[in-house]
Amino acid sequence: MRVNLAITAPKCDCKARYPRAMRQGSPRFVGETWPVMSDEPAQAVVKEIPPKAADLSAWYTAVCLKAELVSYSPVRGCVVLRPYGFALWEKLQQHLDARFKQTGHENAYFPLFIPANLLQREAEHVEGFAPEVAWVTRGGGEELTEPLAIRPTSEAIIGVMYAKWIQSYRDLPILINQWANVVRWEKATRPFLRTMEFLWQEGHTAHASAEEARKETLTILDLYRDFAENVAGVPVYAGPKSAGERFPGAVETFAIEALMPDGKALQSGTSHDLGQNFAKAYDIKFVDSDSAIKFVHTTSWGVSWRMLGGLIMVHGDDRGLRLPPKMAPLEAVLIPIVRTNDDRAVAACQATAERLAAAGFRVRLDARDEQPGWKYSEWDVRGVPVRIEIGPRDVESGTAVLVRRDRQKGDPEQRRSVALRDVESNLRELLDDVAASLYRDAKRFLDEHTIATSDRAEFFELCRNRAGMVDIAWCNRPECEAHVKAATTATSRVLRPLEGSAVCTACGEPAQVRAYFAQSY
RNA sequence: CGGGGCGUAGCUCAGCUUGGUUAGAGCGUCGCGUUUGGGACGCGAAGGCCGGACGUUCGAAUCGUCUCGCCCCGACCA
Numbered sequence: 001m002r003v004n005l006a007i008t009a010p011k012c013d014c015k016a017r018y019p020r021a022m023r024q025g026s027p028r029f030v031g032e033t034w035p036v037m038s039d040e041p042a043q044a045v046v047k048e049i050p051p052k053a054a055d056l057s058a059w060y061t062a063v064c065l066k067a068e069l070v071s072y073s074p075v076r077g078c079v080v081l082r083p084y085g086f087a088l089w090e091k092l093q094q095h096l097d098a099r100f101k102q103t104g105h106e107n108a109y110f111p112l113f114i115p116a117n118l119l120q121r122e123a124e125h126v127e128g129f130a131p132e133v134a135w136v137t138r139g140g141g142e143e144l145t146e147p148l149a150i151r152p153t154s155e156a157i158i159g160v161m162y163a164k165w166i167q168s169y170r171d172l173p174i175l176i177n178q179w180a181n182v183v184r185w186e187k188a189t190r191p192f193l194r195t196m197e198f199l200w201q202e203g204h205t206a207h208a209s210a211e212e213a214r215k216e217t218l219t220i221l222d223l224y225r226d227f228a229e230n231v232a233g234v235p236v237y238a239g240p241k242s243a244g245e246r247f248p249g250a251v252e253t254f255a256i257e258a259l260m261p262d263g264k265a266l267q268s269g270t271s272h273d274l275g276q277n278f279a280k281a282y283d284i285k286f287v288d289s290d291s292a293i294k295f296v297h298t299t300s301w302g303v304s305w306r307m308l309g310g311l312i313m314v315h316g317d318d319r320g321l322r323l324p325p326k327m328a329p330l331e332a333v334l335i336p337i338v339r340t341n342d343d344r345a346v347a348a349c350q351a352t353a354e355r356l357a358a359a360g361f362r363v364r365l366d367a368r369d370e371q372p373g374w375k376y377s378e379w380d381v382r383g384v385p386v387r388i389e390i391g392p393r394d395v396e397s398g399t400a401v402l403v404r405r406d407r408q409k410g411d412p413e414q415r416r417s418v419a420l421r422d423v424e425s426n427l428r429e430l431l432d433d434v435a436a437s438l439y440r441d442a443k444r445f446l447d448e449h450t451i452a453t454s455d456r457a458e459f460f461e462l463c464r465n466r467a468g469m470v471d472i473a474w475c476n477r478p479e480c481e482a483h484v485k486a487a488t489t490a491t492s493r494v495l496r497p498l499e500g501s502a503v504c505t506a507c508g509e510p511a512q513v514r515a516y517f518a519q520s521y
Numbered sequence: 522c523g524g525g526g527c528g529u530a531g532c533u534c535a536g537c538u539u540g541g542u543u544a545g546a547g548c549g550u551c552g553c554g555u556u557u558g559g560g561a562c563g564c565g566a567a568g569g570c571c572g573g574a575c576g577u578u579c580g581a582a583u584c585g586u587c588u589c590g591c592c593c594c595g596a597c598c599a
Contacts, residue, residue: 046560048533057593076590132598153599184598187522194598247599255599267599304599337558373559380559391558401558409559489595521599 045318046381052318056262057190060313064191067321067382069308077189077196081305084382087329089199089305093179095231095326096201096303099223105175105203110157112181113148118156122281125155128248132184134196150183155249155274155300158204159282166296169208169288173216177203192309193266193521200304206284206296210275213297214252217273220301221254224269227303232311233324233439234258235446236268237469237516239494244481247300251275257493257516258310259446263466265493265518266310271301309521314442321383322406324438325431332356332402332427333384334365335375337391344395352390352400352423359424363388380405385434386427394420402426406434450516459505459517463490469518473511475504483507490519 045051049066052059064070069085081089097107113136120126129152136148151157162174179201189195203220207213225238236256246253250272258266278284279295288294315322325331334353336345346367353365366375372389379387389401399417407414418426449468453459462470463484474480474492484506485491492515502511 055593061592072591074590128598182599186598187596190592198599200599270599302599306599335558339557340555369557371557371559371561373557373561375560376558377560389558393558 046320046377049318049320049381052261052316056260056313059316059318060309061191063312063316063320063381069312070191075196077186079191079195081199084329085308088308088323088327091327091329092232092303092305092307093201096223096227097177097179099227100177100201100203103175103219103223105177105205107178108176109178109180110151110154110161112151114151114154114157116147116149118160118282119149121156121159122249122278124277125249125281129153129184132186134183134185151180152182152184153300153302154178154180154182154202154204155278155298156282159278159284159298162204162206162296162298163282163284166206166284166286169286172206172208172286172296173212174206175203175216176205177201190309192305192312194306198304198306200302202300202302205299206279207298208286208288208294208296210297213275213299214273217252217254217271217299217301220299221256221269221271224256224271224301224303228256228258228268228307229439231324231326232307233327233435233442234268234307234310234314235439235443237494239496241270242476242478242481242492242495242515244478245491245493247272249274249277249281251277255494257469257518257520258314259449259469259518260310260313260521261445263449263468263518265469265516265520266306266313267493267520268307268310269301269303272299274298274300314445315438316383317408319377320381322438323383323385325385325435328383328385329362330364330382330384331362331431332364332386332388333375333379334363334388334390335372335379336365336367337372337389339392342392345390345392348390348395348400348420349388352388352420356424356427361424361427376403386430388423388427402430404430404434406437454502454505456505456508460484460488463488463517463519466519469493469516471514471516472505473498473502474513474515474517475507475509476512476515477504477507477509480504480507480509484517488517488519490517492516493518493520 049062050058067084068082069088070079071082073080133152134150136150137144165171166174181197181199183197186194186196205216207216221238225236228234228236236258238256239254241253241255247270252273254271255267256269258268260266276295276297278298284296284298285293286296311324311327312321315324334349336349338345349365349367353363356363366379368375376387383405385405387403387405389403394400398420400420400423401415401417403415450471451462451467452471453462454473459470459472476495481492495513495515498511498513503509504511
């Protein structure tokens with residue numbers, strides 16, 4: 001089998017090199033820090049990527065651009081998802097889609113345009129989305145008699161269709177998902193985290209009973225949690241949202257919330273129990289087994305490419321992306337070390353790449369005519385979990401050097417030499433270890449930045465300082481949350497049951513739940 | 522939508538205060554050669570409606586007004 005493993009498009013806009021003066025005296029071999037700038041702790045490791053700890057926002061934007069995930073476009077607030085970024089999105093799609101199928105869902109596709117009157121049927125829904133809906137008012141050179149909304153979400157159009165499709169309890173449940181783009185008119189945008197047009201999936205289901213709808217909502221919530229933790233390596237808190245954080249039109253909203261390095265929470269997936277609100281608005285009725293005409297119970301749930309933004313921030317370091325292996329478009333990149341009159345390493349890499357591909361690994365050979373060190377840096381920026389180096393010494397000894405992206409230079413565990421005959425098992429083991437290690441680090445960060453307090457002043461201070469997930473006993477009253485938000489800009493992220501009795505840390509009223517409070521993206 | 526910053530070569534920027542010949546640098550790109558285990562080096566070459574519009578002026582990258590876009594910090598959201 002001859003697979004196309006070599007890269008063919010070496011174009012990249014991140015090749016800037018350090019000025020010569022800065023390079024002089026730099027070590028030529030691994031195991032030492034490069035560049036030598038020990039008296040300048042804030043110095044970027046990779047040119048054009050500022051240190052992550054110094055300015056998360058600047059670091060984030062630079063990484064998204066330099067890793068060639070996205071590129072800004074001439075369209076305000078909209079990014080181009082470049083091939084590497086799209087490949088990352090595809091990995092998310094593959095994993096989630098497989099889970100949706102396993103739980104009985106089917107994919108379908110609904111129109112991008114939503115007539116004004118449809119969108120307006122559910123009062124809370126339209127009110128909630130009004131500020132961010134884009135409208136088409138002209139088409140074919142003529143003013144439209146009825147403006148068309150560009151979907152901010154698809155409850156409306158799907159509700160109308162469900163009303164047509166559903167007659168009997170035998171038609172239920174309907175379990176449909178769509179992969180789509182949606183538009184929300186945003187004022188400030190950032191790659192993945194908030195763009196005017198974004199990619200997501202939205203699931204829409206209809207059920208005969210409230211219990212079944214609630215079960216579906218929770219099934220998806222757990223599916224999202226499982227994906228975030230076990231595939232993306234991002235630990236999350238999952239649970240119900242407060243009334244103030246609820247989806248417009250929902251009876252109850254559940255979410256998974258991740259914690260970013262700057263102490264702000266990122267809502268990474270939502271699952272809504274819509275009750276009969278949309279069924280009533282869109283007249284989705286069925287005849288039940290007892291011959292009574294009833295409204296269905298619906299749910300909706302979504303994960304967007306925002307999840308990718310969270311993964312980037314949680315795992316990335318000063319050298320760029322660090323992708324969890326299951327999400328990485330490439331699990332390993334092979335870099336031959338060629339010498340003058342000795343390009344045996346290229347053939348060895350090609351053969352190894354083919355073997356690995358045959359074994360099911362996503363690998364690529366980088367045989368471009370560039371310095372090896374230059375290639376290391378470039379693939380570091382892109383976060384490929386493992387690099388495989390084969391040089392003349394390896395050709396002689398039948399070995400390869402496996403270098404893991406999650407470890408820093410100088411770490412003795414960063415690189416290991418393995419026999420080529422065992423490369424598959426070694427790579428498998430290494431990838432698993434990288435995945436576990438990335439998750440472990442992220443989990444430790446979340447744990448260390450989840451702070452329980454019952455002291456009112458401390459609570460407000462922690463919220464203001466973006467200390468992380470601030471865990472309190474809470475009254476679950478909208479007025480209380482509004483007050484906390486006004487004072488600290490933090491809101492409740494997700495709730496969980498309260499054990500025993502307590503007073504609300506924020507206001508002193510009787511507590512009903514425990515809540516994680518944090519500022520959020 | 523408020524507050525702040527920035528748009529000059531593919532990238533990072535200098536030049537602008539005090540308008541004046543062909544607008545510069547480093548890196549990248551292209552060609553040739555030497556190199557290649559953490560961002561190589563030499564020689565040669567190409568590359569710019571100075572974000573856009575209007576204005577002031579004999580003359581605008583430079584001054585003024587407007588506009589578009591990007592970044593950062595807030596308010597709203599996934």
